[in-house]
Amino acid sequence: MPTRRDFFATSALGLGALPALSATAAASGASGASISQQLAKTDPVAARLYETIRTMPVDDTHCHPISDRDRVMTRDSFIERIALPAFPGPNYFPEGVYDKWHAGDERTRADLDKRYQVGKKLATINNHFAESVFTKFMVKEMASFLGCEPRFEAVMEARNAHQKNYYGYVNSLFRDTNIENAMIDTGYADGLDAAGVRKFSDAIKPTRTRLIARVETIQDDLLKQKLSFPEMRDAFLKRVRDALDGTGNFGDRSYGMKSYLLPAVGVIKPVYDEAAAAKSYEELRAAEAKPFADREVQARQGKTFLEYTLTLALEECLARDMPMQFHAGDGEAPSVILRNQQPYYLEEFVRFDRDGMMRMPKIIPIHAGYPLVSEAAWLSHLYTNCYFELSLMTPFIHQGLVRRYLEIMEAVPLSKILFGSDAYHLPELYWLAARWGKRFLTQALAVYVTEGILSEEEALEGARMILYKNNRAVYNLK
Ligand SMILES: [Zn+2]
Secondary structure: OOOOOOOOOHHHHHHOOOOOHHHHHHHHOHHHHHHHHHHHHOOOOHHHHHHHHHOOOOOEEEEOOOOOOOOOOOOOHHHHHHHOOOOOOOOOOOOOOOHHHHHOOOHHHHHHHHHHHHHHHHHHHHHHOHHHHHHHHHHHHHHHHHHOOOOOHHHHHHHHHHHHHHHHHHHHHHHHOEEEEEEEOOOOOOOOHHHHHHHHHHHHHOOOOEEEEEEEHHHHHHHOOOOOOOHHHHHHHHHHHHHHHOOOOOOOOEEEEEOOOOOOOOOOOOOOOHHHHHHHHHHHHHOOOOOEEEEEEHHOOOHHHHHHHHHHHHHHHHHHOOOOOEEEEOOOOOOOOOOHHHHHHHHHHHHHEEOOEEEEEEEEHHHHHOOOOHHHHHHHHHOOEEEEEEEHHHHOOOHHHHHHHHHHHOOHHHHHEEEOOOOOOOOOHHHHHHHHHHHHHHHHHHHHOOOOOOOOHHHHHHHHHHHHHHHHHHOOOO
């Protein structure tokens, strides 16, 4: 395994062969040299395309701010922060048990283990995740960047060596992959406040962060205030407008919004009927006082009211030509209902009919609708205002991305596919997504070039669109 120093050396030697690269572009993508070597062995067309694609800018259309709490990590703590089945740990036990176990002394842990098998359950999750191809591949990739042996423990040790300048390390991951814009969904901010989000934004400069406002963040805060329906409606609208135009989103303006309603309730439709929304709001408030019901019943309480506020928010986006991201596919088990997340369930919001007219706001179903990738792709094929976004699937299905990117490109115009990572907690998710996104997109495009379906120039322009140009067009970035 070559070290990071070797990559810089190889890259520096190769620079003369890359004309017209700016100093920044040349510095970024340096560790892509290992991918170049790999592709040269297996696919010369991909290897040639990759020499241009590896230094391209990347816009991440859906991602989250990174705190500095993960400066020092072990194998288990790293897995607990990155693995989708691991980080909802508290949800697997009665309320408070997980935190008590983590904070507790040996005796407390032993008591809780006897009753709930906390340690055993968490260890099972971690051990299985450690045996995933994703993890084995990630360890090699991180080792190449950090210049250490490709073992999980060695990688953690090399990573921990950066603890004193953790945000410097974070910044180096952004420079290596040349991420120019990050569209940050503040609806999940890992506990950061406005100052914390700003600190992260400053740390990753010259990457520019732009904020996306989550409908539920605004709504849930107001629900705590026990307002009457008219007060709720007016306060919600005021906050949405302030988040979009003023400083209402963590002290800044927003470039679009995100909705998390789909996984809660399944099929969703626009609601314009105020009386029905008010009735549903009263039912929601009455339900709050009742004990826990079936989780499906509970998730649907206040459905009409929630569709109504989403409708109000989407009207505001439409008026400003801003997109709305919709969570689709994926699924943060065990807290959401997996069967509710089908991309087709968004169709009525994609249409956004009113008074016999389809108004077609910009809609971005996110997470590739994974695993229902072709359903999300076909929705985007049929409705011109509906985009396709790659996050979470990128990077989590690693080499499977070649097949998935081909599946998407068979149906979605190249001008509507948006790169995204859904990076949360760990900065390596930004890096892996951009690194693997470039690599496996290159390999997918190379299939078309080899078959004579796209010219090399068309393939490269497709990569530019997917990696950054489409993001700039959909959000009207200058
Ligand atoms: Zn997300």
